[in-house]
Amino acid sequence: MxxxxxxxxxxxxxxxxxxxxxxxxxxxxxxxxxxxxxxxxxxxxxxxxxxxxxxxxxxxxxxxxxxxxxxxxxxxxxxxxxxxxxxxxxxxxxxxxxxxxxxxxxxxxxxxxxxxxxTNRNKHKITAEEQLILSKKKIGVMGLSVGQSVSLTLAIERGFGELRIADFDELDLSNLNRIRTGVHNIHLQKTVIVAREIAEMDPYLKVICFHEGITEQNIDAFLTENGKLDLLIDECDSFDVKISAREKAKTLQIPVLMEGSDRCTIDIERFDLEPDRPVLHGYVSNMDMSVFKTLKSLDEKLPYIAPVTGVETLSPRMKASAIEIMTTISTWPQLASAVTYGGGITADLSRKILLGSLKVSGRFFIDIDELITDEKPLQHTKGEERTKQLSIEEIENYLSVRQFNKDGERELLSQELIRKLITAAGKAPSGGNNQPWHWHYEQGNLHLFMNKNVSGAYLDPDYISSYTSLGASIENLLLEAAVNGLGVTWKFTPEHFPEHIALFNFKGKHEANEVEKSLAAGIGDRHTNRKTGLTQEISTADLEQLKFITETENIRLQWLTGAEDRTVLGDISGEADLLRMFIPAAHEDFIKKEMRWNKEEIIETEDGIGINTLDLSNNDQIGLRLMKDEKAVQFLKKIKGGLAFKKLALKQFQSSPAIGLITLSESNPLNYLKGGMAVEKMWLAATALGYQIHPVNVPLIFFYKNNFQELNDLPEESRKQIFILHQKFKHLFKITDNIAEIFLFRIFKAESSPQRTIRKPLNKTLSIGTA
Structure with missing residues (x-):
């Protein structure tokens, strides 16, 4: 006014x-x-x-x-x-x-x-001789948010003779959460603000401003005009500038120092002492940073940004905040305390580098949250056992489950044919790619065991997910036997559940029909596809054909195709995915037992879901990596965040022309096994028709835990949330409480996934007796 x-x-x-x-x-x-x-x-x-x-x-x-x-x-x-x-x-x-x-x-x-x-009170932390040396040094600071604190601290300490500061930006009101200045400076150039503050504390210090920031046209002047810089301090936000400035600094043998306010991350690159040192410690050596400035979307830029900032090394709250960018917040958060602290650390390191008392290069963390913290109570950590084979003793305990036919009436198969059958069986889908099967062939009998060493995860309550997977594996075995002309006699062994699942022997010939041939042909091509999918209609004839192939006895397949229904299902799926992250036990299983975060883990374990197989965008993949940190996840829960994950599920469901649900009339192990067989037939038939399938079973498993699992540790607030989600779900599919909800999935058209989940070698899933 x-x-x-x-x-x-x-x-x-x-x-x-x-x-x-x-x-x-x-x-x-x-x-x-x-x-x-x-x-x-x-x-x-x-x-x-x-x-x-x-x-x-x-x-x-x-x-x-x-x-x-x-x-x-x-x-x-x-x-x-x-x-x-x-x-x-x-x-x-x-x-x-x-x-x-x-x-x-x-x-x-x-x-x-x-x-x-x-400088009198600098003595003798800084000697008079050292102060004189510093007074002749030239320092350049790029970026004046964190860089403001760095510049002012350097000036207070009189750690330079000439300071070059560069930033193209003006002060915004939101900057005042971390930049120490007055409201009268809003919309004033950041360079002007910093230069004024330094002049007001020491009018004799030389400050040169680059108001346009660092550009291709002025970078050489910034680094060399009036004498080469003795130290470059990088606090800018532009990643292409970070790299190009370093490349020039490397050529000129100027050391580079960078402080990230999160966890006080310090990068030191002593190009003056190590002229052949790779830029940014080699983190971006395989990337062409010259294209960065041409990239438009965050998703395109993330592969370049992530190696610079680090993903695994962010603080829990920064990880949670990174997930929330562009949903509940618009940019990277910074705090005045961290910025001020970082300014002090940077000035201290700057002095040591310029005086020759620090020669190290590398990335370092001076994390107050780790250095000063309350004593943590001892916690029992679940074992992180990798896949184990069943022992001979475990197998022998169930070899008394004998054949159907009298001795001598069954046929013995060659090891080559047995391996062929089990290879096909091993290509079945399994929850978290845990591959819970172990096959044992002896005296003409083929036994299927559940490998309990890899079953029973948090989202495998009462082994329902493993039963479904074992059913799918049985279906593959039977189809492969059919196309190889083998007659099969087999049965489930419910009296021995959950250890021993089924018994098979082979006798006579079988001529495969056209359906069996078609389904068996797709065993090698069937895979999970998590892509968004092409938004196109699916023919009623195809849906009916899949329904016909799937439905037997009391097995039912329902389709939802309405846009509103798919949107509601997307919301339900997104809520369930977040719930999985927010319940500590479920989060631990997901992070440690199900996911494989790099090639080394994939090769070592030969199971689990490699992050490279998820068909995620760069943005979503990095978001998932951030979710590895339990502290970040719990903070995300505290601020009611995670909207990005719900948006992903919603986008996937809305782009799918139909959502399918396979159910049985009663929830019991035998029905989950039968349901698994039906799932595999449907999936193979959909593959033959050119469709992609994405299982979305997390909601179903939470519904089971809430309704059927006698001993579960669902928090009360989660129980209420699951109940509400389940009510919406049942309303959509018009099902009752007693129905066994076996398999929920998206069906859509898209290119095949280029990366597939790994499979264990046969020597870990098949044993052959010598008797």
């Missing part, structure tokens, strides 16, 4: 005058011992009656005397100060410094004496 003290014209004139001053950051210095400059100062004061005058020169002289004579007695101070002043009038001693942007005039000691007093 306009002040009533001014007319409209007067008010606007004052605003315009202020704007004219917004480019000024160099003070005007007057030496009144010179008559010309004395007259100029007098003219200035006469013309500008509002100038405030600050004259403490007498006190400064006394402080100078104490610095020069540390043992002086107070009674001697006045006389020594007067003697030091000599015949020079007090008003003309030293210099007068005028700050035009604030209309303040300050009387100060001249530079030599000013520096003596200003």
């Amino acid at each position: 306009q002040s009533q003290a001014y007319s409209n014209l007067d008010f606007e004139a004052r605003i315009n005058k202020t704007k004219q001053l917004n480019t000024l950051y160099n003070p005007v210095i007057f030496n009144t011992k010179n008559s010309t400059e004395k007259q100029k100062l007098a003219d200035l004061l006469n013309k500008n009656i509002h100038i405030q005058i600050f004259d403490s020169i007498e006190a400064q002289i006394e402080e100078l005397i104490k610095c020069l004579n540390p043992g002086i007695q107070p009674i001697e101070l006045k006389s020594l100060a007067k003697k030091h002043l000599g015949n020079t009038p007090l008003a003309d001693y030293g210099l007068w410094v005028y700050y035009p942007w604030s209309e303040k005039l300050v009387h100060l000691l001249d530079e030599e004496e000013f520096v003596i007093v200003r």
Whole structure:
């Protein structure tokens, strides 16, 4: 609101005058011992009656005397100060410094004496000799958010003789959460703000501003004009600038120092000592950073950004915040405490590098949350056992489950044919790719065991997921036997569940029909596809054909194709995915037992879901990696975050022309096995028709835990949430509480996934007896 003290014209004139001053950051210095400059100062004061005058020169002289004579007695101070002043009038001693942007005039000691007093309390943390060395050093700072704290701390400590600062940006109101300045500086250039603050604490320091930031046109001047920089400090946000500046610094053998306010991440690159050192420790050596500036979307930029910032090494809260960017927040968060702390650390390291007392390169973390923390209570950590084979003892315990036919009436298969059958069986889908089957062939009998070493995860309550997988594996075995002309007699062994699942023997011939041939042909091609999919209709004839192939006895397949229904299912799936992250036991299973985060883990375990197989965008893949940190996940839960994950599920469901649900009339192990067989037939048939399948069973498993599992540790708040989700789900599919919800899936058209989940070798899933 306009002040009533001014007319409209007067008010606007004052605003315009202020704007004219917004480019000024160099003070005007007057030496009144010179008559010309004395007259100029007098003219200035006469013309500008509002100038405030600050004259403490007498006190400064006394402080100078104490610095020069540390043992002086107070009674001697006045006389020594007067003697030091000599015949020079007090008003003309030293210099007068005028700050035009604030209309303040300050009387100060001249530079030599000013520096003596200003740095007196640096001694002997910094010796006089070291202070002199530093006064000749040139430092460049790129980026003035964190860089503001760095620059001011360097200036306070007088850690340079020349400072070059670069930033193209103006101060926004939101910057004031971490940049120490006043509201009157909003929309003022950050370079001007920093230069003014340094001038106001030390008008003798040399500061050169690059108001346009670092560009291709000025980078050489920033690094070399008026002498090469002795140290480059990188606090800029532009990743292409980070790399290009480093490449030039490497050529010029200028050391580079960077501090990230999160966890006080420190990068030191001593190109002056290691001219062949790879830029950014080699993290981006396989990337062409020249294309970065041409990239538009965050998803395109993430593969370049991630190696620079680190993904696994972010703090829990930063990981959670990164997930929330562009959903509940618009940019990377920073705190004043971290920025201020980082400024101090950077100034300290800068001094050590410039004085030659620190020669190391590398990435370091000075994480206060790790260094100073409450003592953590001892926690029992679940074992992270990798896949184990069944022992001979475990197998022999169930070999008393004998054949159907009398001895001598069954046929013995060659090891080659047995291996062929089990290879096909091993290509069945399984929850988390845990491959819970172990096959044992002996005396013409083929036994199927559940490998409980890999079953029974948090999202495998009462082994329902493993039963479904074992059913799918049985279906593959039977199809492969059919196309190989083998007659099969087999049965489930429910009296021995969950250890021993089924028994098979082979006798006679079987001529495969066309359906069996078609399904068996797809065993090698069937795979999980998590892509968004092409938004196109699916024919009613195809849906009916899949329904016909799937439905037998009491097995039912339902389809939902309406856009509103699919949106509701997307919401349900997204909520369930978040719930999986937010329940610690479920999160631990997902992170440690199900996911494989790199090629080495995939090769070592030969199971689990490789992150490379998830068909995720760069953005979503990095978001998933951030979710590895349990502290980050729990903070995300605390702020009710995770909208990005729900958006992904919603997008997937909305782009799928149909959602399928396979159910049986009752929830029991045998029905889950039968359901698994039906699932595999449906999936193979869909593959033959050119469709992709994405299982979405997490909601179903939570529904089971809430309704059927007697011993579960679902938190009460989660129970309520699951109940509400289940009610919505049952309403959509018009099912009752007693129905066994076996398999929920998306069906859609898309390209095949280029990466497939790994399978264990036969020597880990098949044993052959010698008896």
